[in-house]
Amino acid sequence: DADVTQTPRNRITKTGKRIMLECSQTKGHDRMYWYRQDPGLGLRLIYYSFDVKDINKGEISDGYSVSRQAQAKFSLSLESAIPNQTALYFCATGRDGNYGYTFGSGTRLTVV
Amino acid sequence: GENVEQHPSTLSVQEGDSAVIKCTYSDSASNYFPWYKQELGKRPQLIIDIRSNVGEKKDQRIAVTLNKTAKHFSLHITETQPEDSAVYFCAVRYGQNFVFGPGTRLSVLP
Numbered sequence: 001d002a003d004v005t006q007t008p009r010n011r012i013t014k015t016g017k018r019i020m021l022e023c024s025q026t027k028g029h030d031r032m033y034w035y036r037q038d039p040g041l042g043l044r045l046i047y048y049s050f051d052v053k054d055i056n057k058g059e060i061s062d063g064y065s066v067s068r069q070a071q072a073k074f075s076l077s078l079e080s081a082i083p084n085q086t087a088l089y090f091c092a093t094g095r096d097g098n099y100g101y102t103f104g105s106g107t108r109l110t111v112v
Numbered sequence: 113g114e115n116v117e118q119h120p121s122t123l124s125v126q127e128g129d130s131a132v133i134k135c136t137y138s139d140s141a142s143n144y145f146p147w148y149k150q151e152l153g154k155r156p157q158l159i160i161d162i163r164s165n166v167g168e169k170k171d172q173r174i175a176v177t178l179n180k181t182a183k184h185f186s187l188h189i190t191e192t193q194p195e196d197s198a199v200y201f202c203a204v205r206y207g208q209n210f211v212f213g214p215g216t217r218l219s220v221l222p
Contacts, residue, residue: 042214098144100158
């Protein structure tokens with residue numbers, strides 16, 4: 001089945017370290033997104049991309065960067081991780097028009 | 113920008129009873145409203161959606177109603193079962209993206 005895959009599933013890293021979260025999809029969707037989930041705050045948009053040459057900031061992009069290496073791949077980087085970036089991160093894909101997203105399996109990141 | 117509120121934040125019902133979760137939004141131009149279910153430790157999954165030209169949509173035990181004038185929409189789950197226990201998120205299409213509600217934790221008690 002077509003799916004959205006995230007790696008790693010869990011990661012513990014130290015403050016100040018650089019870390020990359022990866023997302024790949026076989027849905028064939030043009031649009032890809034990175035969200036952060038914190039308890040009680042729902043899903044907040046970090047970055048999104050509508051195609052390989054398109055990168056856009058979301059509501060909470062500070063401290064993060066992204067790379068759209070191919071239509072099927074979208075990576076999120078934390079250049080210098082800090083403890084308040086401890087959260088559950090989801091990649092999602094979508095397509096133009098009124099359709100919902102397909103979410104990846106999530107990456108639980110802990111910054112100590 | 114778009115503001116999405118979701119109530120209640122937690123909801124406990126007895127198995128077999130109905131559950132209703134309501135979301136309100138602020139932008140009258142919004143025209144697409146999906147609902148996601150997130151089971152513990154899993155990814156959010158789309159369970160039902162509604163477009164602004166429709167007032168109600170049903171899929172077996174779940175339904176969504178939309179009141180565009182009042183700018184609110186609701187998820188209805190009938191004959192609840194233990195496997196309905198999860199966090200439910202509403203979302204509102206805003207421009208090219210979505211704004212999500214903060215979620216409702218539904219517990220179905222046996």
